[in-house]
Amino acid sequence: MQPLTDTEAYELTARANAIRQTIIEMLLAAGSGHTAGPLGMADIFTALYFYVLKHDPQNPDWEDRDRLILSNGHIVPVRYAAMAHAGYFPVEECLTLRKFGSRLQGHPERLRLPGLETTSGPLGSGLSQAAGMAYALGMSAREGQTSSGGLTFPRVYCAMSDGEHDAGNIWEAAMWAGANHLSNLTGIIDRNNIQIDGYTESIMPLEPLRDKYEAFGWHVLEVDGHNIPQFIAACDEAKAIYEKPTVIIAHTIPGKGIREIERDYRWHGKPPSKEEAQVFLNELRTMQGKVASEHQ
Amino acid sequence: MINPDLHLKENIFDNPDQAATAAVAKAMASTRDGFGKGLIEAAVADARVVALCADLTESTRVEGFKKRFPERYIEVGVAEQNLAALASGFAAAGKIPFITSYAAFNPGRNNEQIRTTISLNRMPVKICGMHAGVSVGPDGATHQALEDMALMRIQPHMTVISPCDAEEARKATLAAAQWDGPVYLRFGREKTPLMTTAETPFEIGKAQMFLSAENPQAVIFATGPLLHNALLSAKQMGDEGMGVIVVNVATIKPLDRDTIVAAAREAEAVVTVEEHQIAGGLGGAIAELLAQEYPVPIEFIGVRDQFGQSGEPKELIEHYGMGVSHIKDALRKVVGRKSAQV
Numbered sequence: 001m002q003p004l005t006d007t008e009a010y011e012l013t014a015r016a017n018a019i020r021q022t023i024i025e026m027l028l029a030a031g032s033g034h035t036a037g038p039l040g041m042a043d044i045f046t047a048l049y050f051y052v053l054k055h056d057p058q059n060p061d062w063e064d065r066d067r068l069i070l071s072n073g074h075i076v077p078v079r080y081a082a083m084a085h086a087g088y089f090p091v092e093e094c095l096t097l098r099k100f101g102s103r104l105q106g107h108p109e110r111l112r113l114p115g116l117e118t119t120s121g122p123l124g125s126g127l128s129q130a131a132g133m134a135y136a137l138g139m140s141a142r143e144g145q146t147s148s149g150g151l152t153f154p155r156v157y158c159a160m161s162d163g164e165h166d167a168g169n170i171w172e173a174a175m176w177a178g179a180n181h182l183s184n185l186t187g188i189i190d191r192n193n194i195q196i197d198g199y200t201e202s203i204m205p206l207e208p209l210r211d212k213y214e215a216f217g218w219h220v221l222e223v224d225g226h227n228i229p230q231f232i233a234a235c236d237e238a239k240a241i242y243e244k245p246t247v248i249i250a251h252t253i254p255g256k257g258i259r260e261i262e263r264d265y266r267w268h269g270k271p272p273s274k275e276e277a278q279v280f281l282n283e284l285r286t287m288q289g290k291v292a293s294e295h296q
Numbered sequence: 297m298i299n300p301d302l303h304l305k306e307n308i309f310d311n312p313d314q315a316a317t318a319a320v321a322k323a324m325a326s327t328r329d330g331f332g333k334g335l336i337e338a339a340v341a342d343a344r345v346v347a348l349c350a351d352l353t354e355s356t357r358v359e360g361f362k363k364r365f366p367e368r369y370i371e372v373g374v375a376e377q378n379l380a381a382l383a384s385g386f387a388a389a390g391k392i393p394f395i396t397s398y399a400a401f402n403p404g405r406n407n408e409q410i411r412t413t414i415s416l417n418r419m420p421v422k423i424c425g426m427h428a429g430v431s432v433g434p435d436g437a438t439h440q441a442l443e444d445m446a447l448m449r450i451q452p453h454m455t456v457i458s459p460c461d462a463e464e465a466r467k468a469t470l471a472a473a474q475w476d477g478p479v480y481l482r483f484g485r486e487k488t489p490l491m492t493t494a495e496t497p498f499e500i501g502k503a504q505m506f507l508s509a510e511n512p513q514a515v516i517f518a519t520g521p522l523l524h525n526a527l528l529s530a531k532q533m534g535d536e537g538m539g540v541i542v543v544n545v546a547t548i549k550p551l552d553r554d555t556i557v558a559a560a561r562e563a564e565a566v567v568t569v570e571e572h573q574i575a576g577g578l579g580g581a582i583a584e585l586l587a588q589e590y591p592v593p594i595e596f597i598g599v600r601d602q603f604g605q606s607g608e609p610k611e612l613i614e615h616y617g618m619g620v621s622h623i624k625d626a627l628r629k630v631v632g633r634k635s636a637q638v
Contacts, residue, residue, distance in 0.1 A: 067388075110417050118388065119416045125381040125409050132385020132393075135370070136346075140390060143343070169409070172378035 004229045008051075012228045015085065016046040020257045021284050022081040022094050027271040030098040033106065036254035036267040037161065038078035040192050043226045044250055045082040048157065051228075052235045057087035060115035066154050067117050067133050071126020071170075072161035072190070073107040074269075079116075080104050088115050124167025127187060130158035131177040134185040134245075155239070159188045163195030166204045171216070177245045178217025186238045187218075187247035190225065192254040194265035213247050225250030258283050297508050303495035304506060309531050312489055313610070324487040327521065328426050330462030331483050332357030334469025335394060339365050344392045345473055348372050350379045355485075356396035356426045380406040383421040384413035392420055392473055399425025399441030399482060407447055414478045415451040422472045423448070427485045428458075429520070429571035430599065430616055431609035440604035446576025448480035449549045455500060456548040458482040458570075458578075460523040461490045464546060467498035475500055484571075486609050488521035503552035505559065507531075509539030513631045515559045518569035519545045519578045522597075522618060526569045529623035540627060551581055557589045565630040566594040569623060571613070574598040593633040595626040 004012075020042045027033045049055070054066045070079055077097060084091040089103070096102035103113040107121030118129050134156040141153035164170060177185055191209070193200050200206055210220045219241045221234045231250060238246035254268070255261025258280045272280055283289070298304055312324060339345040339361060348370040353359045362369040370386075372379045376397050383393040395402060402425055403410050414421045428441045448456045455475060459465035465483060472479040479500075491506070492498075506523070507530050518526035523544050530540035543559050545552070560566055566586065568579040579596040586592060599616050613619055 118384065119412055122408055122412050125377070125413055128378045128381030128409075129385035129388065129413055132382035133389045134385075135382075136386040136389035136391050139346075139367070169377040169381065172373075172375040173381070176372065176375070176378055176382065 004232060009229050012046055012050055015050055016043045016228070017257070017284055017287065019046055019078065019081045019085055021281055022084065022091060023077050024272060024277050024280050024284070026077055026081065026094040026097040028274060028277040029095040031271060032098060033077060033271050034074045034269050035271055036194065036261055036264070037072070037075035037190065037192070038081075039258060039261065040225070040252040040254045040256045041075055041078045041159070041190050042257065043228050044159070044188060044190075044231055044252075045078045047228045047231050049082040049086045051232055053157070054154070057083070057115070060088065064154055067130070067156045069117055069126045069130040069133070069156065069158040070108060070120055071158055072123060072164050073120030075161070075190070076108045079108065083115055123161070123164035124169040126160060127158050127170050127173035127177070130156045130187070131173050131180070131182055131185060134177070134182045135180055138182070138184060153184060155184045155186060157186050157188060159190065161195070162189055162191045162193065162200050162206055162209070163203070165189070165206050165209070174213065174216045174218065181243045182245045183242050185245040186235060187245065189247060189249045190252055191249050192252045194254050194268060196268055198265055209249060217244060219244045219246040220249065221246060222249045222251065225252035226256055257288070259288060299505055299508060302497065302504055302506065303493050305491055305493060308491050308527060310489070311528060324489055325462035326485060326487050327459050327462055327465035327483040328357045328485060330459065330465030331424060331469050331481065332360050334466035335361045336364055337466070338470050338473035339368065341470070342392060342473055344390060345394065346370060346386060346391045347394045347396065348379055348383055348386070349395075350374055350376050350397040350402065352397055352426070356424065358396050376401040376406040377409050380409035380421070380423070381413045384417060384419045387419035387421050388417070392422070394422040394424055396424040396426065398439055399428040399444040400439050403444055403447050403480060404441060411451055415453045418453045418477055420476060421478050423478065423480045424483065425480065426483045428482045429484055430604040430612040431484055431486045431521075431571060433486070433609045433612065434606050436606040437603040442573045442599050442604065443576065444480070445482060445548055445572050445578070446580070449576065449581060453477055454549065455479045456482070457500065457546055458519040458548055459546055460518075460520060460544050461488060461492055463490055463492045463494065463496065464498060468500075468546065471498060471500050482520065484521055486521070489524045491524060491527070498546070501547050501550050501552055503543050503545045503547070503555040505541060505543050505555065507540070507542035509534065509541050512539040512541045512563040513634075514538070514565040514567060514627050515541040515543060515563035516567045516569055516623065516627070517543050517545050517556065517559075517578065517582050519548060520571055522569050522571050525618065525620050525623055528620045529627065532620070533624055533627055538627065538631065545578060548578055548581055551585055553585060553589065556582065556585060560586055560590050560592050564592050565634040566592055567597060567623060567626045567630055568594065569597040569618070571618060572598055574600060593630050593637070595630040597623055597626055
């Protein structure tokens with residue numbers, strides 16, 4: 001794949017900013033939910049939905065689509081916002097988040113909204129499902145059951161949090177995926193170093209995370225999770241790795257884009273107030289003051 | 297009278313414990329054996345069928361499938377949480393996965409993975425729990441699943457089947473493969489008497505009246521291989537002058553409301569029989585139904601809020617009050633309660 005042009009990179013960055021604004025608006029409307037995680041993953045979800053994934057918003061069940069599993073379901077506002085901006089449903093519907101009767105449940109439910117692939121919230125089980133899909137899609141391709149005919153079968157992406165790596169189920173899945181050489185599986189870890197009760201390394205140290213995945217038979221890449229071209233290049237590299245699944249450890253800043261939230265674990269599970277949301281939206285619209293200063 | 301429409305075994309009342317019927321004992325088979333046959337038949341019938349096992353291929357009877365369809369067998373290792381969530385992924389990608397381990401672990405250990413990734417997603421995963429009940433025997437309480445039906449019955453979207461013999465287990469496995477949704481299938485380790493034949497009909501959600509009686513005084517609703525003890529009890533009570541109906545409730549969920557309520561209405565007194573905790577199992581399910589639809593006295597045969605222990609299957613069944621004499625006592629008691637009410 002060609003490297004991103006400057007124009008493409010700029011457009012994706014602008015798109016991520018718009019998605020962050022939608023996240024703030026939907027959390028304000030919901031009155032509950034998680035703020036830091038969705039903001040921190042906005043660049044990666046933008047890159048996925050607007051560049052990396054083979055998908056069709058008009059046909060969410062397209063057989064040959066790439067699959068994106070969101071394992072840490074609590075950051076689903078970023079997925080809803082990215083899906084809405086990509087055309088899966090009207091952006092206005094984002095304001096129904098967490099409301100009675102909404103398709104946008106507090107944690108994602110597959111049967112309520114097309115395109116979600118699975119239900120998640122309870123942590124640690126997404127990688128198993130992604131690995132099962134990756135294996136089964138490979139089986140079906142070999143059996144010649146897919147419309148594409150050849151052995152180019154869909155890729156499966158699994159977005160995970162770092163904190164959920166405390167769960168044993170993830171390591172069961174990591175062992176199994178490595179043992180089965182699932183080269184069409186790419187894991188993405190949101191390495192933002194926070195979880196509900198504090199910093200990951202004080203709750204339950206995960207490091208050396210890279211070494212752990214390598215020991216389980218994975219190809220490991222580390223990127224700046226806010227550098228969209230770098231993340232896309234890592235996704236491309238994963239496609240070139242045979243016989244191994246790849247995990248991209250994406251170093252992110254929780255709450256990225258809003259100074260008051262960045263790196264503060266207290267923003268893990270609360271929404272902004274009306275006043276805060278106004279400040280945050282202004283910050284995003286002016287790109288933390290940069291845009292305004294350019295015009296002064 | 298034995299229901300002629302069901303084409304049951306002619307020697308259905310033979311007692312394998314008696315020397316005279318040693319031939320019957322030789323002809324016995326375990327429900328897990330029936331599952332092994334059914335799984336291969338299901339795989340022949342439908343290319344989407346795959347099997348995943350948590351390091352127990354021989355004892356869960358997946359071995360035959362693995363030999364016949366090596367490319368459709370997936371080894372998971374001793375990781376039951378992964379087993380369930382992987383299967384959800386296989387199902388999402390178009391497969392019909394059967395996942396097998398002991399019921400104590402599957403659905404015991406992986407209950408949340410089943411809830412979130414299979415039931416809530418309505419994935420057509422077939423959860424197969426082996427070695428259910430105290431009749432696992434010497435392995436002891438850790439391996440004697442007595443709460444698995446309760447765990448599965450309370451999950452929305454889930455269907456729960458507990459076959460009475462190897463033949464019904466074979467048919468239930470085939471039926472589960474074609475059932476559009478998640479299914480829990482419960483199987484036992486021990487060889488138990490065959491009551492049904494290849495000609496006996498099987499349909500998910502249908503209870504079957506195995507034994508009818510003129511002027512019945514009680515009805516037994518039984519599930520799993522203990523159905524045989526229920527039949528022996530009914531026969532002996534019939535010889536003593538008490539007419540007893542026996543209904544095989546293979547599908548615990550959805551319950552066959554019409555058949556169960558009709559039988560309760562006919563007999564006006566109920567005994568439930570299961571190798572499981574009474575709470576949450578067949579007894580609980582029948583009581584919930586009849587409390588609303590047709591309240592009658594009910595006695596429960598099953599495990600009463602206890603764990604099992606090591607021992608021989610037969611002695612454990614007796615120790616935990618699930619033998620023929622216990623069922624007969626329950627019949628007398630429930631009929632007595634009915635008379636007292638009048």
